Amino acid sequence: MRQIVTTANGDIDVLKVQEKPDPTPGEGEVVIRVRAAGLNFADILARQGLYPDGPPKPCVMGYEVSGVVDAVGDDVNKSFVGKSVVAMTRFGGQSELVAVKATQMSEKPDQLTFEQAAAIPVNYLTAYALIVVMGSLHEGESILIHNAGGGVGLAALDIAKKIGAVTYGTASPGKHKFLTDRGLDHAIDYRKQDWQPQLMQLTNGRGVDLIIDPIGGAHWRKSYASLRHTGRLGMFGVSAGSGNGFSGKLKMLKAAIQMPRFHPLGLLSKNRGVFGLNLGHMWHEPEKVAVWMRDILRGVEEEWIRPHVDQAFSFEDVDKAHRRLEERKNIGKVVLIP
């Protein structure tokens, strides 16, 4: 089988398509013939050597796939063979074949293409955990979705709209029309201007009830200051620290130094909550994640979960796929096709 191998830390030239032996399913596992694999910002950070959760190099990244079950382990229901599925993969998803625990897969909804299905697991589970599970967003409340045009951002918009919240989103300006057409109430340009005064003006100086922030560093400080009373800040990424080579390391260091410290008495007096999320640290809680996934797949049937694929790239064009995310051009999900 062919796999996308990140051979070392570095720029896109470290990405190589290589032949490896086919996997066989172990205990409790299935082997999926991959039809589409999701590309995530974590894959970019891992290639840059800035992702502490990534496997040692050389490695095959890939947290999610859609495809068809090719083989099952001895202790797994044989009727899974031939079924179209979508699954979370603990790396290795960017391959023609991947072995995963049967508990990490769900049946692919018929109405989704394989490409759309591969856009579901990471983006929607992350957005669901941030907004529904930890952020507890309610009808009539307001949410600021940073990086609203990205994969997680669009997923968050679907969920916030379904709840009936007022939605604010920061994004590069070229994405604003797409976002408002899709239902975002207020698009904010955070590239050319400071987003905070714009948000405060739009909310009559009050701020919002929930902010989900994957930028990190000093950005979290500003997001925290933009909460209204009983507001919550969900922190889930440090894209501010992304960059190649030495400049990337410096940016990540700067982001770490600029992170805010939250004092319990400050939280208490301002009626604010803060929380962090790392979906990649939930492998030991499959039952919880399965419940979230069931809700998300029900949302696909009810048509309020609308995975949006920005572009599909062949494995051989993985360098272009990485560039699209790094150059901030994507709207929604980038997927890789074996």
Ligand SMILES: NC(=O)c1ccc[n+]([C@@H]2O[C@H](COP(=O)([O-])OP(=O)(O)OC[C@H]3O[C@@H](n4cnc5c(N)ncnc54)[C@H](OP(=O)(O)O)[C@@H]3O)[C@@H](O)[C@H]2O)c1
């Ligand atoms: N903790 C978790 O469990 C978890 C799970 C999934 C993702 N995440 C995090 O969520 C964020 C979004 O991930 P994603 O996979 O959905 O990616 P994405 O948003 O689809 O991809 C990149 C987009 O991020 C925005 N961006 C902001 N700062 C950037 C920078 N310094 N360099 C490049 N792009 C930047 C750009 O959009 P605009 O310029 O239009 O904003 C760009 O188009 C990332 O920080 C990721 O690490 C965390």
